Amino acid sequence: DEPTNHLDIKSVEWLENFLKNYNGAIFVISHDRYFLDKITDKTVELENRKVRCFKGNYSEFLVKKKAEQKAIEDKYETDMKEIQRLEGVVAQQRQWNREKNIKTAESKLKQIERIKEQLVVPDSKVERIRFHFEPKCVSGNDVIIADGLSKKFGSKTIFRNASLHITRGERVFILGDNGCGKTTFLKTLMGQYAPDEGTFIFGENLFKGYFDQVQAGLDLNKTAIEEIWSKYPKMTQTQVRSALAAFLFKGDDVFKKISELSGGERARIALLNLMLGGYNLLLLDEPTNHLDAFSREELENTLLDYDGTMLIVSHDRYFINKLSSRILELGENGFTEYLGNYDYYIEKKAARQSIEVKTGTAKKVEKVNDYKLKKEQASQQRKLKTQLTRTENDIAALENEIEEIQKKLDSQEIQTDYEKLIEFTDLLNSKNDELLDKYSLWDELQGMVEE
Secondary structure, three states: OOOOOOOOHHHHHHHHHHHHOOOOOOOOOOOOHHHHHHHOOEEEEEEOOEEEEEEOOHHHHHHHHHHHHHHHHHHHHHHHHHHHHHHHHHHHHHHHOOHHHHHHHHHHHHHHHHHHHHOOOOOOOOOOOOOOOOOOOOOOOEEEEEEEEEEEEOOEEEEEEEEEEEEOOOEEEEEOOOOOOHHHHHHHHOOOOOOOEEEEEEOOOOOEEEEOOOOOOOOOOOEHHHHHHHHOOOOOHHHHHHHHHHOOOOHHHHHOEHHHOOHHHHHHHHHHHHHHOOOOEEEEEOOOOOOOHHHHHHHHHHHHOOOOEEEEEOOOHHHHHHHOOEEEEEEOOEEEEEOOOHHHHHHHHHHHHHHHHHHHHHHHHHHHOHHHHHHHHHHHHHHHHHHHHHHHHHHHHHHHHHHHHHHHHHOHHHHOOHHHHHHHHHHHHHHHHHHHHHHHHHHHHHHHHHO
């Protein structure tokens, strides 16, 4: 039950590897979508008081569910149009009121009943949180500049020599092991702690909002409506209640005290406070921790459209993958920078470690036989270039295949055939996964060639 909630990324990866090699059965409840993609081969969804099973991991489940919902909705629309047409025929035949017309009307009524007996009504839409982050003004180009920041508590150094430069519009994630000082770094930027060494400055025209993963800024004695209203007193009661309703607080829920709310409900109140502020810089500490998978997806999509700047601490790898433009890994000697998402970060870390191992081995061999090493390196370079060319050809072929599959999926024939729709959707998903693997291989080979 939520086994990854309080683990850092390194621990989660260890758990994933353990479970992949585990010979027993695994039944897991989790909102960690990256984790689910790695270890599951069946997905059970509880929604609208129904339990439904899908073959495949989380990402495959999303594709299949979307295709199934569309097929059901299309079939329902077609059936309802046919019922409407037949009812018109019945009304017309009854109006003519001859024996033959009456028999035709009765036949059409039976046809209507048969359609209604098999009619599958689409599930009502489950209400989701509605996020909308909009900065009230544009900041300067330089947002945060930190130089050599260090922080200690007593004799224990939390982090040291942490430097960064963030510009307007960036989505920067801070990663690192538990206890390395990620939260402390954010709190230092927010002025809750003073740095022991180094300096930092914020840019011009900046309005910063902070999401605390433990929601320490909430007043436990206030009700939900009082908490929001106290922060934004110019809003009317109707406006406050509408805002709370968008975050699924309706009816008497708005009068619940913060102390009575669950962790997830408190997180929603904190996010609503943040959303209403119109900030152009968001500092977020584990913002997805208490959100369900669909709320996380909604938050991701909203933040993708956000025009401000973000500095985020998170171990939600799916979230990082979707949003990140840059990753800063906090270690013993400050930040190591990776210009991409989580998959890129993992790939580059592995490549760097591989290069370090190869470099170490090469130095030992060089002492023994420098000529032999250079000859082997030249041969390895040729092999890498050959493999790189082959991979480029594979990518081109896969892109053509995907284009053809997409054309078929867009055709009227497939759109009206649910089984073919599922078949081609699965095929497209498989080919896209294969293409991503090829892209990753190409990037790794290119990096090795350049090295």
